[in-house]
Each structure stands twice: as C-alpha cells, then as structure tokens.
Amino acid sequence: MKGWMGKIRAFCLLGLTAFVLSACGKENLTALDPKGYGADQSFNLIILTTIVMLFVLAVVMVVYTIVLIRYRKKKGQKDYIPKQVEGNKTLETVWTVIPIILLLIIAVPTITATFDLADESAASDSLNVQVTGNQYWWHFNYEGQEIQTSQDLYIPVGEKVYLNMKSSDVIHSFWVPAISGKMDVNPENENTMYIEAHEEGVYWGKCAEFCGPSHSLMDFKVVAVSQDEFDQWAQDMQNVDPEAEPEDAVAQEGQSLFQEKNCMSCHAIGSSPAQIGPNLTDFGNRSKLAGVEDLTKENLVQWITDPESIKPGNKMTGNYPEVSDDEAGKIAEYLLQLKPTDITPESAQ
C-alpha cells in the first residue's frame, strides 16, 4: 500500500507544486507541508480523498453543464411538453454502485491509518511526556526524567514521542499541524498520541478546542532537535540549580523580588511539579513570551504588570501583589537570564 500511496503523493506534488509552493501557508505551521509521521498520514488521505471527490465533482459538473446548455428553454422555441420519465433502473444502479466503490477506496486506507496512529505498543520503549493543558498555556513533564517545562516542548528528531495528555480545567486540543493531527486534552481521562518529527525545526502548536477568551492565544512550540542535542538538553535541565544566583546585581534584585512578590507560589523553577502557572526553568530560552509575543524585556514588563492586556481572561491577573514598572523590570532581567542550557530553539535549524 505504501508503494501506490507514494506514487499518488509524488504525482500530486508534481502537479500541485506551483500551487502548493505559493499557497500552502507558513512553513512549520501548515498541514499542507507535512514534516512529521502523523501529518504525513493525514496528508496522504487528504490528497487521496480530494482526488476521488474531485472526480465525483467533475462528473456532476459535466452532466450539469450539458443539461443547462442543451435543455434550457430557448427564445422562439416551440412550446412542447417533455416526455415524463419515471426513472431508469440501470442508471440508478450505476450511480448507487460506483459511489460505494469510491468510498471503499477511501475507507480502507482510512481505517488502516486510524489503527496505525492509535498504536501504543512502542510506548514503553519511547520517550513519554505528560502534557497538561491549562487556560491558556501548556505544561510538559518528561516522565521518569525529572524535567518539567512549559510552552516549548523539546523532542528528539526522528523518534516517536508519546504524549499522555490531560487538562487541568476545560477541554483543550493539542495541534501541531506540520507534525501531526490533533487530539483533545480532556479533564477526565488521559489521551495518548505519538508524534514524530522528520526534520529539525521549531513547529507551531495551537489549541484547537474552544477554551475561553484567550483560546486564540494559547500557542506553543515543538522544538525538534538532534538526538545528541536532546540528550544534552535533558542533562542540563536535570542539573538545574533553582537557587542559582544570577551574576549581575539587577538580576539578583529581581530574584529576591521574585520571592517577595509570591511568584514562587505558582511558578516553579527546576523540576518541582507545582504547576498553577507555567514552569520557568528555561524561560530565557523561550521561543515566544506567553506563546504569542516576542521575548523582549519590554514585553515581559508589560506581561508582569498587566497580563490581561496580552492574554484576556488569564489566571494570573489579580492573583499577585502590586508590582511597579521598576520592580517588574528587575524581575524581567532575572527571568530573561534563566538559560540553563545552550540548546535553544535556535539549535533546531
């Protein structure tokens, strides 16, 4: 089956190259330029079903056009009453049976792929990550590794990574279109899916289940790096000293403000599992601030003083003591220096 699927794909890529290149969307975001196992499976079926269905549409449109040209009442035509036809058994059988055959062509690979993507037999030998969806951020806990992180999910390229997903509040949906289709993140049961990236890169992830005012801002990234880089990253993350003092004085002040202002009651640094708010262990390496803004000091100060202006309805607003712009600047300085590892989103190129 892989053989003819491959041929179909090659054919389409050839035929649609111009179109796909110009209109398939942003690289590492769009599902039309798949770069992972699940996305491949989906893409193959998208192409197959599109071709079959375009065939049906073509047949309908050809008949439709002929009918309209031939049988439209013309000016000056003599009035007559057309023959009243009740039906035609042969024709009716044909347009019942052919669609059934077309559907079987779609159904068989669909079901094969469905079971393939639900296969959990390799889970115990693979990297397992507990994914928690929260309004409006994502938490990642690398099982058995004492690594906790939020917003940026690091994975080794070319490896199956199993995601065991659960929500802490309402339903979310984990979607990284370029790598894999989506799966819901429910509050009541753990859903498991696996992802596998073919190429190194930073992939856009989005929440796909309506979850409140900042649903559209609940972005995250999947950072696929080489196995060596991933091992390095894991080691560095495990060896983080959460108490480590930053070097410059401003950041040191920021660190003590971070404790004074009770930030620690929600935000963990290091591998402790507290997760009322995002884990900040590698905050300085984040690809984005809060998933959507550029990681600059200015934006971070704005976030600390007025998170509502960036993510409406977030759970941080109103739950921490007053922080002045000056204090926020110092905290920001401290947070931006949390770079426990050299493996960053830039490594994934």
Added chain:
Amino acid sequence: MSTAASQKRGFGTVLWDYLTTVDHKKIAHLYLFGGGFFFLLGGLEALAIRIQLLQPENDFVSAGFYNEILTMHGTTMIFLAAMPLIFAIMNAVVPLQIGARDVAFPFLNSLGFWLFLFGGLLLNCSWFLGGAPDAGWTGYVPLSITSPGHGVDFYVMGLQIAGAGTLIGGINFLATIVTMRAPGMTYMRMPLFSWTTFITSILILFAFPALTVGLFLLMFDRMFGSAFFDVGLGGNAIIWQHLFWIFGHPEVYILILPLFGVFSEVISTFSKKRLFGYTAMVFATILIAFLGFMVWAHHMFAVGLGPVANSIFSLATMAIAVPTGIKIFNWLATMWGGRITINSAMLWTLGFIPTFTIGGMTGVMVASVVADYQYHDSYFVVAHFHYVIVGGTVFGIFAALHYWWPKMFGRVLNEAMGKLTFWTFFIGFHLTFFIQHFLGLMGMPRRYWTYLEGQQLDLGNQISTVGAFFMAFGVIVFVINAIYTAVKGEKAADDPWDGRTLEWSIASPPAHYNFKQMPLVRGLDALWIEKMEGKGRLTPAEPLGDIHMPNSSFLPFMMSLGLFIAGLGFIYQVNYNWAYILLFGGMAIMLGSMLARSLKDDHGYHIPKDELEREVD
C-alpha cells in the same frame, strides 16, 4: 376574505388577528417574520466576526465579546433563523400540498410559534442583561459550566423554550401528514416536499429530546448545584458531547432534508418533468434520516474514543454520501430532457447543486478519520458546514420563498431584484467560504478571536471578509424586494409557474379554509395529471357542505409569555430571592392558561354551505 377587505381593517385588528391566529398560513407569515428578523441579527453578528478577522491582531471587538458574538451567531442561525424559516415554508405549503384545511392541531401550531419566539427573545435578552453566552453554540462543558455571569443560563433557558416549540411543531406535522391527506393521496403519491417534511418531523421527534435532556442536566449543574458534568465531583464531561451530537447530527438533516424537498419541487416544475426516480428519492430520504442517527461521533473524532469507535463512525458517515449522491443524480436526470426555465427560484436551485456537491465532497473528506485529525476544529470544518448549511439550507429557503411567495402573499417577487440577490449572495458566499478550506489546513483553528502576524493567514481572511459584505448586500436587496413587492408587486395568478401539485389548484393566497371541497387525488403530481387530461382542475371528492374551522386563541401567546417570565426567574433565582416572584408568577400564567384551555370547551365554528356558495369560484 379578500385583500380589499383586509386593507380596510385597522392596525390593531391586524395585530390582534396575528397574535391569536391558529391559521397555518398566518402562522407561516409569523415564522417568516420571526425567523427573518433573527436571520438579519445573525448576519450582523457574522459581519462583526469577519471585520474582527480582517487583519491580524485586530481589536475591533474584545476577546470576550468576540466569543459572545460567535456563540450567538451559531445559536441564532441554527435555532432562531434556519429552523423557523423552514417551519414557515412547511406551514405555508404542506397543508395545501396534501389537500388539508389546516394542520392537525392548529392550537399547538400557534403555541409552537410563540414558544420559539419567546425562547429566541429570552436568549437575546442576554445582550442587555450582563452579556450573551460565550461557550460556543455547542456549549461544551466544562467551559459552559465555568463561564461566569448569566450568559450560558440564557442559552439553556432560551433553547429549552424554543426547543419545546420545535418539538411541538414536529409532532404536529407528523400527525397532519399521517391523518389529513386528501382522498386518494397515498404515501407514494405525496409531493416530495411533504415527504421530506414528514421525515424531518420524525427526526425532530427523536433528536430534540436528547437536547432537552442535555440542557436540563446543564441547567441543574449551573443553577441548582448538581454535578452531572463536574469531573471533580465524579461527573462526566464527555457525555455532554454525546448528548449534544445525538441531537446535533440529526439536526443537520433536519435543516437540509426539507430543502431537498423544495429543490425537488422547483426542479420538477421548471423542467416541466416528473421527478426522476421518485421512489428512489423517497427511500434515499428515509435512508439519510436513519443513518443520520448513527454518525454523531464523527463530531468527536479528536476526543479520543479509540480507533474502533472512530472507524465505525467513519464508515457510517461515508455511507450517507451514497443516498445523497442518488439525490444529486436524480435531480440532474430530472432536468435532462426537460425544458428548463431559469428564474430566481431556479437560480437558487442551480446554485445549490455545485455548492452542495462541494459541501458533500468535503463531508466525505472530513469523514476520513485520520484526515479529520487535521480538519477537525479548523477553518476547513467552518468552510464545510457553511457549504452545506448556507449552500443547502439558505439557498433552499431563498428558492422556496421565490417559488411559494405568490401562494403565501398573492404577489410575485420582483425578478430583477431576485437575480441581483442571487448573484451577489452566490459570489459572496464562495468568496467567503472557499478560501476557508485552505485557511484551516494552513493552521487556523475555528473560533479564533485573532491570528498572529506573519503566519500567512492574512490574505485568505481578507478575501473572506470581502465576500461576507457581498452576501450582506444580497440579503439587503432581498429585504427591499420583499417590501417593494408588498407595496407595488405584481399580483399573482393562482398558478403562476404552471405547477404540478395541489397548492397551485387553489387561489393565491388561498381562502382561510383552503379547499372548498376536498380534492380527489389520482396520482403523483395531482394537478399535472388533470392538466394533461385537459380538465385543468381537481375533481371534488365530496359534495359542498359546511366547513368546520377552529377558533382563534390568545392562550398560546400567554403560555409562552408565562414560560418566558419563568425562564428569567430560573436564571436570577441563583443570586436574588425576588426572582422567585418571576419564577412562580410566570409558571402561574402558563399553568393558568393551560387550565383555561382545559376547562373551556371550544368546538370551533362552521362556515355554512350557503356562504361558501355565494363566494366566487
């Protein structure tokens, strides 16, 4: 009663007439105005959505308000626009098509309308009372339970009241079609629109109770401290999705099947041919309805039901494509060899065929589970269901209105404006929604308040917004057309389209008793048969006699008003004790009205035979 006579009556008399009427033709007008009003409202909400998405990181509306708008757009369009407009057509046409003097339960017919209207008004009161519901038209828990304020409470109470009206309407049409067909009209001689109404009514009867149950559970969770859906207290959140879609998927067929009937009538009339494969069309309708109950979990492929459930629901969903395909080909075959007149009603029908075929195509595509992992909850799905609901239901409603307007109002809609409406709406529709297939696959999830710069989603969204304004223009032209026609439109003949079915055998608009004598039906396309045999009119099946008619009643209005007040009471008793006055007061009005209805014997009245004889034929 002639038009001249009705023009002499004062505004108050007309108003009172409509408030108390039990005549299916006037209730059709009420449904049309009510549904039309909510259609315009839902359209405004759609425009707000499109303006917000015109450019990346736009802030035309705030995130929270945007969620209210998108929730109300969906809820309004499905429950308060599409459903009542379909009921308007059913009420206007079905009794005439099957040769009946009214529906089986005229009083209930009126009650159904007022329940819908007051339910819809209650829902929309939320705009002025602290904010509209904001959990999506699907109201998924836990989001709908944790949503602050009273928005979702209005959703629950409003839909519960409006839903009761729909259920009553469905039962009424079921009883009407089973018991009140004219002599000789066997089931297999019934016009296809009556058939699809019949099947739709069965769907309503079985689908709406699932919504009722779901809404009750949600109501108790939100207002009375139960925990059916609260995972923390041992409840189950996924069960809401099952309940909602066990209702919600048949609802999709409730929305489309009646319009399949409309298209069948329009195509047959304007091709001057009998419907090709009538029997196949009837059984395809039944099959679609039956399968419609077997496919609800295809809305839940991403929930994590497992590969077995996903595969079964995928196959069942694909199976629906077969009877739907049969219908498309039968329509094409009906036109084949015919003599096609293209006017506004036919234009909407001809626009429907390619549009709905594309919607059906993408329907099969989303049925393929693994492909759906990408489509699901993205703009692809938004495009898909607008192709079937706008391309099917809305196009169908426009076709039906152009086709039956003469029978409903005695005047023909202006053709030039009709064509202008069609072309702007049709082009605008494809501009708006075709590009959304690609937006979805390019990584734009649905219900997104905004999208970030630099994700190459800008151009597609701009095209989409431009298209939406074309559609709005088309709708405005239609409203102008309706007003123009009412004021100085061309008077309609009894049979302006050379029709085939019973409704064209009587006056436009019909007398309030519809048929002076019950017609004798001798086959499918009863009027056409008589025309072909040179008679041109139906043979009466009974001698001229007194006609028994139901009395008007103000009680349906009072009952619905009572429920509306009680609904407000239910919503506010959570915070305020004074709300119990509303709650019990409203219930008292409703139950009192029911008591009055039960205690008072109302046998209706008779139109005497000699009065009927005096009226001009």
